[in-house]
Amino acid sequence: MIGYVILSALFFCIGLFGIVVRRNVISLFFSLELLLNSANVLFVGFSKVHGNLYGEIFVFFVLAVAAAEAAVGLAIVVALYRLRGSVNTEDYSSLRW
């Protein structure tokens, strides 16, 4: 079990680090996928520990939500790129307080 926990924690931490540090929107999406994957690793681990398959079913649902998020997010990014000509988050500052 400790292997699953450490793998999931490493994925989550690297993803969090990427979200805080990177300024490119596509890189932010990559980091977001890492966060979802860390949850998936832990789901599979708990499913194996408990001996039932409900965790793996939930991984399936998380995958579908990740695919939907990727499609909608990329459409928004492409529209923003057409509007601003940039994928850097510092250029999207017109709503900044």
Add this chain to the structure above:
Amino acid sequence: MNEVFFYLFGFLSVVLVLLAVTQRNVIRGGVFLLGSFVSLGAVYFASGAEFIGIVQVIVYGGAIIVLYLFALMTMDLKKVREEPLSLGFVSLGGFLSGIFFLLIVYGLANLGRVPKVEISGAKELASPLFYKFLLPFEVISVLLLVATIGAVAVGRREK
């Protein structure tokens, strides 16, 4: 044998993820992330979750990352500015991720239960997926339809 493959591919996927996050070139980062997701699928295989491993490789590797790379191809990457690497954000990110690492490992380390390696392929997953979780399954399919229509509507070029 399973343990060896689990740790080998887990280590490989973590290394590739580190490369993907710290890589300045976005395309290279995407390719590293693709390798990382494929080796994560191998980790699932080593732990017996065969169907999840296959779906991980097909959906994450074959669909999501390739979608990102295709969207990157429509952009002018020469114009992508160099990201300024400020010390404040790096230290904040390192601090936050260290805290979360300690929290997750401390909170879950002493469960002390050994996972059983059972093969769970499509046959074993089908019965709970299509009986007990039939309604979430249908809701997910509607969500995918909504996401497809929304992506087309948002990404359409204004006439």
